[in-house]
Structures are given as structure tokens and as C-alpha cells.
Amino acid sequence: MNPSIPPEQIEQDVLAAMKKPGLLYWLALLFCGTVFIAGMVCWGYQLKTGLGVAGISHPVAWGIYITNFVFWVGIAHSGTLISAVLFLLRARFRTSFNRAAEAMTVFALMVAGLFPLIHLGRTWVFYYLIPYPNQRQIWVNFRSPLIWDVFAISTYLTVSLVFFYVGMIPDFAVVRRYAKGIRKKIYQVLSLGWEGRLGEWRNYNQLYLFLAAFATPLVASVHSIVSWDFAMSILPGWHTTIFAPYFVAGAILSGTAMVITLVVPLRKTLSLQRYITDDHFEAIAKILLFTSLIVSYAYIVEPALAAYGKNPFEIEEFRYRAFGDYGTLFWIMIFCNSILPLALFVKRLRRNIHFLFVLSLFVNIGMWLERFVIIVTSLARDYNPYAWGTYHPSIIEIGITLGGFGLFFSAYLVFLKTLPVLSITEIKERSDGTGNHS
């Protein structure tokens, strides 16, 4: 980025994204909205008819609803990673991605939170999950990882929202200056009367640092707890100690891929090349490569140690994963998550935006399949061969899954037009002085 961009120019460039949308935008929003509504219709049908319309049954009682849940929680992860962890590590390239990633976190969590509710079947009694004194005299089972999930996800959503909002306060003040009419009023309220005084900035920076430090352990804890939904049970393939760090790395891998998927078109359509440079993409590609290597390590260690031990069910589980009914999906997953990202060892490919975009799509697919493979194959082959069985998602489940994607992308499109897509104040900080910006 050229260090000599004047602050007004930065404001206008970034806020240009918030101008009146064109036809293409409306078409995209219409498409995503329709997919979302179609998904909701499927859910309505399931609510009315019963959970039997889904393909989940014995022995595979967790199907693609739970796959979607884990997938979207995973996507939500790199928002905090990029915002909080990279902030603490003083990696300055974060300013190019943090806003998009934080927004992605919030929307992905909203979608993720929906799937356990859909999976409940009788969604209207979801509040049974929340412990409070009640006339039914029932209490949640605190020993169940599923309840730990309720707390982990709601804490994470709260902290992510606060972090997202606090990061935007100075930017709201900038938008306030440019907006007119009712929009001006709204941004005025949102900016909490920010005036940019020295004292405000001092308090603000302190708060932001504390929030970042507070959010960082959450990156690890949330997905660890999600992994324990599986690892705490004693199913072969699920009950394994590496699960928590492996899931955390997988979450960051998928989240980073989704950030690339979202930011590449954003940069192109809004002409933000000056602010989101190839250097920044290279940096984020390195994170993707690093987490892919961790995930690959887990892919190797798990079956290797199953073979090392003496438990025939564990051995059978990993044989079944690779060569059983879902073998094809397993190998696609290995290709997408472990083999293809190795290309990022080549510097030229790390800086090739088209390649990164395609790669990120593959990783998204691979990570979704990973959750599917882990969840379904272990349930399909548990300790009791009499109860073995397979699972195929029904059309309703697929519809609701697509609806989740529709909701996510609709929310993201709305975000593009209502909030500043880059952190204006941080880019200003970065652009003055030495010009050593990345």
C-alpha cells in the first residue's frame, strides 16, 4: 500500500462499498435469500411432520445437522483468530481481514446455533437446555458435553459480538460524517458519541487489548468443547485425546479458507487492492498451510495409533473410514485438506489470488466432509456389530443445509452495505509514518 494515501481518500475508498447497491448485488441477495427461505420451508415441514423426515435414525442418529453445526462453529473460529490472536501477536496484516472475519464469525455462529435447534426435533422446548429453577423440577445434565456446548457457544457469541461492535465504534463515527437522513441518526447512536479525543482513544485501546486477551482462550476452548461432544463418548474413532487440538486446528483451517473465499471477491468488486495487498493474502495463506499441516498430522496419528494398539474396533473403524461405505468422501477430504494445501509451499502460488480462491473452496468442501466422515462413520460402526448401519441424508436435510448457507451469505451481503468493510481507523494508523505497513 502506498503510505501517502490521504486519510480522506481512505475513508472514501472504504465507504464506497456502502453506496447504493447495483443490480448484481440485488440478484445475489435475492438468490441467497431464496435459498434461505427454501431451507426454512424445509424446516417448517420437518417441524410439522416430525424428525422422521430426516435421514437420521439408528444407529446414525447424528447426521448432517450436527455436521453443519460443527462446520459453522469452525468457520466462526478464524474471526477471533485473525482479530484477537493476530492483534496480540502484533501481526499488522490483520487490518485487511479483521472486519470481514469478525462479521463472518458472528453470522457463522448464528447459523451454527440454529442447527442443534433444528436437530432437536421439538425445537419449541429448546429452553430446557438452559438451567433455571422451574416448575417442571428438571435440571440440565451438567456432566454432558452437550450442555458445555450451550455455555461455550453462547459465551463465544457474546464476546464475538462485543468485540465486533467495539472494533467498529470509531468507524461508525466516520460513517456518521458521510451519511444522511435516518442513516445518519442510526450511525450516530451506534457510534456512542465518539469524538476521537485522546482520552477516548486511550480507554478504547485498553478495552480492545483486554477484549482481545479475553477472546483468545475462547478460540481454543469453544472448539475443544465441540470436539468433546464426540471425544467424551467411548465410540471408536471418537474417543481419542488428540481431538481437541485437532478440532481447533481444523476450525482455523476452515475459517481461514472461508475468509479467503469471502475477501477475494470483495477486494475485486470493491477495488480494494490498495488496502488488501498480495502480501496480506500471502500471510493468511501461510496460516492456512500451517493449520493444514496440523490437521494432516492428526490424520496420520489417529489411524497409526489405532494400528499400534490392540483394540480391534478401533482398527476396524479406521479401515472402514478409508475403505468402507464413505471411503470416497474420506479420500476427497484427504485431498482437499492435506494434499492440495501443500501447494502453498510454493511462494508463487501463495501470492496467486485465483489459486488461493479455488483452494479455499476446496478446503471448505474438505472440512465439511471431514466432519461428516468423523460423525457418520463412527456411529455406523460402533462396538456392537449387530447394530451397524449406514446413513444417507434426506432431501429435507439437504434443503436445510443449503438454507444455512443461504442465511450466511445473505447476512454477509447485508453487512457489506451497512457496515464499513475494512477498519478505517486502523488503516489510517497503518498508512502514515514510515510506510512500513504490512
Next chain:
Amino acid sequence: MTRTPSKIPLFYPMMLVTAGIIAFLETGPGHGGGSSLLMTLVFWITVVEGCIAVAAICDLVHAKWIVTLKEELLSPVPLLLFLTVLFLLLGFKIDLYPWMQDEGRWLNKPFFLIRNAVVLLVTYGAALRYAALSREEDDRKVSAAVLYLFAFVLSQSLVAFDWVMSLDYPWYSTLFGAYFFVEAIFSGLAVAGILFALRYRREVEKAGEKKEYLRDLATLLFGFSILWGGLFFTQYLVIWYGNLPEEVVYLVERITDSPWRELSFLVILCFFAAPFFLFLPRRTKTLPGMVTLVSLIILGGLFVERLLFLKPALPLPTMIFLLESLGFFLLFSLQVGRSRA
């Protein structure tokens, strides 16, 4: 840093002599079946490989605080060769592994010795290359650092799964390998902490920068204490909660009877509680004495934990073990000290 350490050929003969003494001790009376040798190996390979890994990671991420310490952290490279020699000595003591009664396809004497020796040599080669390129500030040092880190992860995983975990065969935990290499990096940082604090007193120039670097180092130790705590907890919780008889026995043996119970708590204290609480205040992170203390506590924790892991191979012949540790410590200090001169 372009300076290379003075080439005193003294080190290699000394190494051979020490190896000879250790071989003599291990075969002499009261040798205790190789537990002291294994303990020496698993402790020092963590520290030595960890130091080099810290240097490699810092080179990869362009960390600034490392610059003054790099030479010292790279200096133990030749010790990897020494560790390989010691490992081969373990071949004579291999009966200490329970699987020797019933050798399998993975765990059998020749394959065990060959694969571990090969990996150790590969790690040594990768470390040599990386250290040489890094000292010259060659552009290829980044790829050399990546290669070393691959070898490091492989080597530490084998230390975890082969050297240590197989003492309790067929018990296994998939996290063991990752747990070991994170601990290796942690202990490498602890060594860096001690070295930095020692250097801190000698040099007076650039006080402000030095203070910042010391704080960064202390913050890293603090961060790693949390990471360690997370890994420890996730491994513990899954096994404890699953409560499968063949799996939980590993924990039960170590948390029910004295002195193992107390030692287990001590490990948590040293690796997690001490660095976490002592480095929580902002001020303590810039006190060289405090950084030294915490680093020593962490290395002490590593020692106690290795002792816990090796429980099936114990008792340790104390005298022999102390002599071996002393020998290794002298070699290590000699190498590091020479690079500081």
C-alpha cells in the same frame, strides 16, 4: 549474526569420552536396567531439540528478540549426534520395554532401533544445515528451518510414542506426540529465558529494547503455560471421563499413590500454575531474576514429568543417573558457553 563458533576440536573427543563413561556406568554394577539412560535421553532430547526449534520458529516469523540469543540456542546442535550414540547404547538395554516379550510388526528390536536412529540422524543433519545457513543469514535459512521443524516434529513424536509410551504398551494416547513437541518448544523457551536473563546483566546498552525483549519472552512463557495447561487438561479429561479400564489405568497409577500423586500435582504447578501466576503481573515480566526462576521451574517440571512417564521403567539408580545428567549438563554448558565467548 555472521560469527561462527571457534572450532575447538575438543568437543567431539569429550563427547566420545562421556559416551564411554556412560556406557561403562550402564553396564557396571547396579546399573538398574537402563532406566537412567532412558531418563537422560528423554529429558535432554526435549531440551536440545527444543532450543533449536525455538530458533527455527523465530527465524520463520522474524522474531526480533531472538537475535542476540540465536548463537547460543543453535550451539547444542552437535549434542544431537551425542544423543544418537546414547540411543544406540539403549539397544543393549532394550529389555526394559514390556513389548520385548511379544514383539510385533511395529514394536520389535531391530525396527525400533533402526527407525529411531535414522530419524535422529536426519534431525541432526537438518539441524546442522539449518544452523549453518542461519548463522550466515542465507536466504535458504527459511526452507532449512521448515525442514528442521518437520524433522523435529517427527523425532519428538517418535520419542513420545516409541521411547516413552511403549513402556505402557498397549496403552496409548493420540495426543502424546503433539504434547511432547509442544513441551520441547516450551522448554526451549525456558532455556532461552535463562540465557537471556544471564546476558541481561552483562550488557548495559540499549536498556529499553532489552527490557521489551525480556517482556516478550516472558509473555511467550506465559502463553505457553496456558497452551500446556490446555493440552494437559484435554488429554486428562478425555481419559478420565471415558473411564475405560484399559485406558484409565495409566492415570490411576499416577494419581492415587504416593509419591506419584504428589509428583503429578507438582508437574501442574511447575508447567502451568507457576509461570501463569508469576507472570500475570506486568512488572514481573521484566525482572531478569524472575524470568530465570520461572524458567528453572519449568525445566524442573519437565524433569519430574519425565520421571512420571517412565514409571514402569523405574526405579532409577540415583548415583548413575546423577553422573549422567552431570556429564550431559557439562557438555551442554560447554557448548552454549563457547558460543557466548
